[in-house]
Amino acid sequence: MIDEAIDAGKVGIVTNPVLPGDHPDPSIVRVGTDYYMVTSTFQFFPGVQVLHSVDLVNWKAIGHVITRKSQLDLTGMPDSFGVFAPDISYYDGKFWVVVPYYHGQPRCTTLLFTADRPEGPYSEAIMLNHHFIDPSIFNDDDGKRYLVFGGGWVHEMERDGSGLVGEAKQVWPGTGGAAPEAPHILKRNGWYYLMLAEGGTFFGHMETLSRSRSIWGPYEPCPHNPVLTQRDPEKFIQRAGHGKLVQDEEGNWWMFHLGGRPLTPGGYCPLGRETFLQPVQWTDDEWFTVGDAGEPCASLVLTQHGLVQAPACDLHDHFTGTELSPDWEWVRHPVEEGYSLSPKGLRIVCKPFIPYSLQSTLLLTRRWHSFGFEATATVAFYPESRGEEAGMTMYRDTDAFLFFNVRNGLGQTAAQPFDVKRLYENQEHEGLYLEVGQYVNVLKTTLGTWRLPIQHGERIWLKIRLEPKTQLFTLFYSIDGRVFEETGIALSAEFLYPERSNRFLCFTAPRIGLYARGVYGEMEGYAQFSSFTMEPLR
Template sequence: MKKITMNSNLLKNKTSIFAAAALLSLTSISAQTFTDFQYKGNDKIYNDNPLKPDEFYSPILQGCYPDPSITKKGEDYYLVNSSFSMFPGVPIFTSKDLVNWKQVGHVLDRPSQLKVEKAGVSAGIYAPDIKYNKYNDTFYMITTQIASGIGNMVVKTKDPAKGWSEVQKLNFDGIDPSIFFDDDGKAYIVHNDAPPKGTEQYQGHRVIKMWDYDLEKDQVVAGSDKIIVNGGVDLSQKPIWIEGPHLYKYKGKYYLMCAEGGTGGNHSEVIFMSDSPKGPFVPAKNNPILTQRYFPRDRKEKVDWAGHADLVEGPNGQWYGVFLAIRPNVNNRVNHGRETFILPVDWSGTYPVFQNGLVPMKPKLKMPEGVQNQTGQNGFFPNGNFTYNDKLTDKNLDFRWIAMRGPRENFITTTKNGVKVNPMETNIKALAPVSSLFHRLQHEDFETSVTLDYKPKSEKELAGITLYQSETFNYVFGITKKDKDFYIVLERTEKGTSKLIASEKISLSKTIKFQVNGEKDEISFNYSLDSKNFKNLGGSVSGDILSTDVAGGFTGSLIGLYSTSSNDIVPN
């Protein structure tokens, strides 16, 4: 592998030059400027469970932040998540106490690292694993890129906040790889794979495979692969989707932790132990060590689908596990996706066990000793019911603003008046980069608004807000033109089929303010021409198409500041 590129200013400058050239060609298209974005959460669970001074909320990352992996260097913790076809990819957070988290950027922030231009929203980056190797003072992020023929890959850096290397493709199949550095300096990779050809016993039968890893060549050692788990804890029970493996060493023993049961209602976390990194691995008798699958479907303040975990030693020697889970809404829908939760882990016995990981989960946890809750303050990521305000005037937009399938710099221009979203010749239904700046939906009950300065010149132009679950499931709420008149329109797309819900001719003199309110799986789209008095368009509509159980895939919903020069919504 080539030397690590710690800073990619040259590449970024070239990208900016090309983006600027592209923007100059758009002078014939109407300018649109978004400003004064506000997002506010008002979930009942937080109103009913206010924090005491010694408590914090789990999930620690609300919204679509699934498949967490965590590592530690000195007093600093780093956490990454799956990002699928979002661009940039693999958000990375840091903390000193596991409670207060700051986003320091993204691991895959260049087109040379992330090739998802034609990928569906749930393709792209799956299950990243981040680990620090103390023997060469280097961080590794290993993942599967389901796009452009890349497959399993690794990047590395000396400083997670200052850029990562180019991609090194890894020579093995399967998904969910993770890397382990042993006390003797040797390295290994474990991952999910199909069973050997002709030995598959049932649908969902998978294996965990291990390879030796050559740290000089950054490649697995050919012929070193070995199956260390076949099927799961008990093959006779036909367990499905053993995946997301992580290897640890604790008190001289090797522990292999995996997800089992699929990433839905049967999801769980299981643990195995061995005297050697290559096995044989013996499952704990009390598996699973984490799940929410045994409890009544209609339980209060429900958390579900818990699994896909990673362990780390926390402050004061207390172990913790981060994992994904969901919090379905009143209609049991999963609109804000799989989120990052945390629980303390008891490792006083032979095997680790998640504390209260086998009872219905609570929204609050006890603070680690000596930690003060600063979430939402001093640059720390917020949780609970919070308000996020952004005038969208900063030259470097907040890391939480992302694009889909390509760099946001290709279509945005930041100004003192807000951010211009310069329209691409693709619309929101395209399997291609789209000109939309996205923010994750993070609550069941929410209110979001933005002010738009825009006058479309033709029926092919539209700008406004999109609620986006995928290219085939979304809402678009925006302004377009028909003949000489301006119209505000609301369209619903389900399974790729679009339907106009409502349209209304408006007199557009200055800016327009869009407002979207979500409450108990119902959504209302409102607008104001004077920034004070709001008018509803289309009544109350269902949030069903924003849910994973309806739309499929692995992502949560996004709120997009959207513009296109390929509008196909025709007002009535």
């Protein structure tokens, strides 16, 4: 019967993940026929990307919650700090987003933002408390509201969101797994269901469940905990947990959760933590199960007429709007007056910044969505000083990134730390050069330089290809947009994987980006990006 329904177009086959690539800690809310989701963004700005869907499967970024430095200043924010797991809810005609702001203290600061529209603009922050990570809001049917946060804590909240009422209480600490976090409460048939993520966000991650007749407890654990985890180390969906439930218009229940896809069993997850969709089934004794008997499904069937899952990583941007697409996010805040948009495209000024510092940058990034892809950027470079550069980047954080750029004059040619004085003094050759530079733990290795047969202001096409099977980058350039020359460089992408971080626990996955950069104390030119495309490779 299912096969016949599929042939008739009455159902759609959905392949997980539904949000591939660096979309951890999903939170979802349905308002009418629309679904809205937020995920973690850490040190990237704008922060807390808001996504929209009408079918639970195909998602489009529509805005951000944190769009102004006055809401949250990320200057100096260490890698993998900043915006942890946010939660979105809807109450009294408004969208409410609580954000755990982790800034290196033992606890997070919980910030609340509200907006009349899901895409924003959102209010200035209301500080609610300093406590454990991962807050969420539960709106009870008696009008009372509660803030729930990691470790199974509950605290009543003022109805207008202006503050908290009384004292917090830990109502259920979980089943004993490490790091009980990501709590969500829902109410059904008089039961309060409290979910927690346990075991940490790595292999062995899981979702556990309890319930009570009172929001304050006592809570009884589900007899078949965990309700979601990956028990088979050979399956391609691992690290499953941190889930939230939503009910669709037809009354069906679904869970969105994070997970990772390792290249090999127990190996690296190049795309980091992604968002997956699972069916939820309620049992006769009023518990529920998730996925396939508690394990995540790689694919599932949705009974929606004409549902087609759009391919991941098929992107085209000509920067012709008045604002950047919300798919783009800067590394921390952009340098002031560092970029603009016009009918000619995206202009990034060659303002100086240190790419591995924790200050403002002009590194504009977007997520990888597949294990292999081909990305091309078109740029016209108008430098004013020797040492200026502009082009593409493959970026994980300040400890690992790759630059593929056009440089005004030949720069550093040996593996050495970045030094502004040395950079300036080493400008031995005039003209435009193509350069490939790899940064690992502040050490730069120049992998190649080539003299370019173009003048200032002439366009050049830069292309980076990531082979899905070998995980090798190959780099190309063209001066006419049709014939591409290969640089001869083949570089493993492994140094960008989150698990390859040596100095800290890395929560962010690799991104691709555009940038321009100048030299301190020198005149500033600019780069004009007129197009960017990114297509998946199978």
